Amino acid sequence: MARGEEAVVQQQQQNRQIVLKEYIIGGDSPKESHFGAASATIELKVEPGSNAVVFKNLYLSCDPYVRTRMSRSAYNVADPGDFDFGPFPLGSLISGLGVSKVVDSGHPDYQKGDLVWGTAAWEEYSVIQDPIGFFKITDDADVPLSYYTGILGMPGMSAYFGFFDACAPNKGDRVFVSAASGAVGQLVGQFAKLAGCYVVGSAGTKQKVELLKNKLGFDEAFNYKEVDEDLDAALKRYFPEGIDIYFDGVGGKMLDAVLPNMRVRGRITICGMISQYNLEKLEGVHNLIHILPRRVRLQGFVVFDYFHSYGEFLEKMLGWIKEGKIVYVEDVVEGLESGPAALVGLFSGRNVGKQVVVLARE
């Protein structure tokens, strides 16, 4: 073997991957069996003259929208809009957001050692031709890199723009947050307090309810599973004068219960509908009529519309983190092979806080 050949061989690496093995059909829940493990050989150097970048994927973000892309059923939220929410091709890599490190680059904007967050396939290494839509991680703040999958990434922006822009809060507003201990909800609650609002959260375990009240600063919190038979009564208990802002991460029965409890000119921001993603036939919402006399606004919210304002967001959030005004709860699991169970766990509420998968710490 000539020396040159040897050098090339040394750059090749086994690359473990997670792919979509089967579509989730009808009203099924996502299971680990829908995912498959795969492996490929990858070249960790870019071709001379190419503008490709080789990324080592460090942290993967588990987000509910990823599950919707694992189904091709009619109630998929796939959309002809400007971001691809459509189904993954069968057998293709699962893909979401994550934090990655540049291992090699032929692109002038990326240098070896750079850290970025953006689209990340569920594999150890990714080669991307002419990468676009990645954010450089340049701050020297003393924050965990995993934060760029959560508080400083897409869920953080969802909470920030979804609350401050789409919900248009006023001091004294009565705010309700569902999925309140999740990646987005825990921040919405803290933002509501910063904005001088009264805020109540719902979550699915006693532990999460305690977290909301004792660590995350919610005024009140309740376990929706304990009041499931009468959500209306629970809402009336915590909001005797009604709700000005509902930040919705769940849809379905909770949304239906909220509608008759909205105040005049209330705002509902629909950021997610996790209760509906595993249903073959979506639940009917019966109380929409209440938005009419109450002049309520419902707004479908997609954070990708705000990515151009990342700089504004990052500066604000880093400031609040440094000042100790905002805290963040993560649920971190280790290893690519833990990814499927972690994503599946979102739908049973197994995670406590933002679900992150660590592939490597550097």
Add this chain to the structure above:
Amino acid sequence: MARGEEAVVQQQQQNRQIVLKEYIIGGDSPKESHFGAASATIELKVEPGSNAVVFKNLYLSCDPYVRTRMSRSAYNVADPGDFDFGPFPLGSLISGLGVSKVVDSGHPDYQKGDLVWGTAAWEEYSVIQDPIGFFKITDDADVPLSYYTGILGMPGMSAYFGFFDACAPNKGDRVFVSAASGAVGQLVGQFAKLAGCYVVGSAGTKQKVELLKNKLGFDEAFNYKEVDEDLDAALKRYFPEGIDIYFDGVGGKMLDAVLPNMRVRGRITICGMISQYNLEKLEGVHNLIHILPRRVRLQGFVVFDYFHSYGEFLEKMLGWIKEGKIVYVEDVVEGLESGPAALVGLFSGRNVGKQVVVLARE
């Protein structure tokens, strides 16, 4: 009898009235039997020193919201807001909007012979202490007085502000209007054409569909009763690229069918939900999830919020009427005793155009 006594007697008058005889219960439709005829003696002169006004009611407006006040059931749209949408007290006068003439006045703002539109009880004459919220009819335009129950009154303002403000139309937008030949819908369609939009209306008879296409300038129209089994297919036929604006007067199944056909950043203005007012259990809307990836906004719209802008509206509308740019279709019935059947008829679609009841022409 002294001369003074005789004069007083001459001012007394029998005053025929329509009252709420029975509440509409559960899922019942309004029937003529829910209304009662009554009669009272009324003094057509105000007491010296009083600031009351005696109105002769000329035209009464039949509007769907009046029916919602004839029920005290849980799905009533009654609201703690700033306008009274609550149930009428049993036995009290039916009340809505109308055109009236001042017969006598102790109030400095009202002179005998003045014409006004505003709240009007369903009776021949009304005495109102210190009247507020009435609009003087001062223009010398050659328009029928009945127009102030429709195109120049509340329904006209609903269409004008509901479309131009709440729907935020852009040239080229694809607009869908339900209840399109009604008091409001026929104007929304014409406004959409003035704004350079493509507009399709739905209505419930062949005659109304013809009216929409041949008189009111809609690009297309269809009879929803003929496509009831597949509204989705009908919408896809008329909107192969989706709907930017849905002006909703009906709610229920139509709203549900529209949701998956909305375009990204589409706007739905909920101005009425006439399909739901007679149901004991409201229909479930199953497709709300589509507002999420499509960033759709649903806005509950109440025209009373815009009454402070009546002057702007009136000037614009009178201009368009004089220029022949806007036409209006009315369905006029004669006599107070025709009122109950006329209101009931709104719910079977018996009326063609704005339903008006004439009590007197001057």
